[in-house]
Amino acid sequence: MTDKSIFFDTALFIYALEKGDQKARHLFEKYLPTHRLCTSVISLMEYAVGCRKSDCMESWEIFLNFLTDLAFEVIEIDADIAFRAASIRAEHSAFKGMDALQLAAALSRETEVFCTNDRKLLSFSDKGMQVELLSEES
Numbered sequence: 001m002t003d004k005s006i007f008f009d010t011a012l013f014i015y016a017l018e019k020g021d022q023k024a025r026h027l028f029e030k031y032l033p034t035h036r037l038c039t040s041v042i043s044l045m046e047y048a049v050g051c052r053k054s055d056c057m058e059s060w061e062i063f064l065n066f067l068t069d070l071a072f073e074v075i076e077i078d079a080d081i082a083f084r085a086a087s088i089r090a091e092h093s094a095f096k097g098m099d100a101l102q103l104a105a106a107l108s109r110e111t112e113v114f115c116t117n118d119r120k121l122l123s124f125s126d127k128g129m130q131v132e133l134l135s136e137e138s
Contacts, residue, residue, distance in 0.1 A: 005073075006035040007106035009116035010046040012134060013039075017062055018050070023134055027115055032070060035112070039067070040075040040105035042098055075105040084108070094120055 008027070015024035031037065051060040067074065075081070084104035089095055095103075103124060106114045110127065117134040124131055 004035045005038050005109045005111040006031045006113045007038045007111045009102055010043040011117040012115055013047055037070055038073045038075055038109050040102055041077055042101050077101055081105050081108050
């Protein structure tokens with residue numbers, strides 16, 4: 001397995017699995033052979049919100065199977081990640097708390113690329129981690 005990591009923010013899963021977005025699907029395919037795929041428990045929580053609102057546990061099972069099939073590492077949020085997220089929020093006050101936690105989780109694995117659809121996260125840079133927008137991917 002590679003030591004290179006890529007982190008996927010929640011929206012990429014929603015676009016790929018719920019909306020059938022080919023650009024989002026392409027991102028997973030693009031990085032699967034060369035990177036360890038990561039997300040955090042934050043993505044699980046955020047994805048589950050839609051499943052709970054629509055009372056569609058089938059979507060939840062599809063999501064969990066997708067994570068398993070692609071051998072995603074799901075990063076737990078611990079005190080170190082929480083503290084790093086606080087530093088990110090202190091420096092980038094426009095970021096939401098969940099976004100800061102996602103970024104901190106990605107940094108905990110020395111992630112090379114953080115894939116998101118959130119344009120405001122483009123202003124983030126730390127340790128060479130690139131933020132890649134879904135809308136910029138072809």
